Amino acid sequence: MRDQLYPTLRSALAGKGEYDAANLLLHYLHRAFPYKTDEAQFGVERTLFAEEMFHYPYSDCEDRSILFARLVRDLMKLDVVLLYYPEHIATAVCFKEDVKGDYMQIGAGRYVVCDPTYVGADVGDAMPDLKRVAAQVVKID
Numbered sequence: 001m002r003d004q005l006y007p008t009l010r011s012a013l014a015g016k017g018e019y020d021a022a023n024l025l026l027h028y029l030h031r032a033f034p035y036k037t038d039e040a041q042f043g044v045e046r047t048l049f050a051e052e053m054f055h056y057p058y059s060d061c062e063d064r065s066i067l068f069a070r071l072v073r074d075l076m077k078l079d080v081v082l083l084y085y086p087e088h089i090a091t092a093v094c095f096k097e098d099v100k101g102d103y104m105q106i107g108a109g110r111y112v113v114c115d116p117t118y119v120g121a122d123v124g125d126a127m128p129d130l131k132r133v134a135a136q137v138v139k140i141d
Contacts, residue, residue: 018078018097022095026068029116030120034057041060047062047066050066061089064116065089072114081106081138081139083135090114090115094112095110099124101113101124101126115127
């Protein structure tokens with residue numbers, strides 16, 4: 001995956017600020033992968049590895065969030081966490097630049113919500129029905 005995808009993405013991200021680069025990756029995930037729940041696709045809950053997203057015809061929120069987190073960490077070198085809501089998973093990125101939008105304060109870091117399943121949303125846009133819902137933070141090592 002890295003050998004085929006990363007050179008193209010690095011080229012697309014070149015010269016962009018953090019907000020624009022993350023938005024490009026976010027919108028790529030919105031458009032590139034059709035959504036279907038694991039129950040509808042597999043009959044059971046199943047979390048895909050990032051590479052498996054390119055094998056199966058559909059993905060859901062945790063699959064997209066895992067791939068987005070990996071792309072941001074690998075290509076942008078920024079810290080990312082998963083946000084575990086009831087019935088949904090999104091991500092949040094600790095930008096070095098000042099990025100506006102919905103965020104969570106985690107320690108000294110300001111983590112801006114980036115939701116790879118909220119199609120059309122930009123960096124900093126949490127799903128409206130989740131804005132007031134507490135999310136469990138899952139750190140990625």
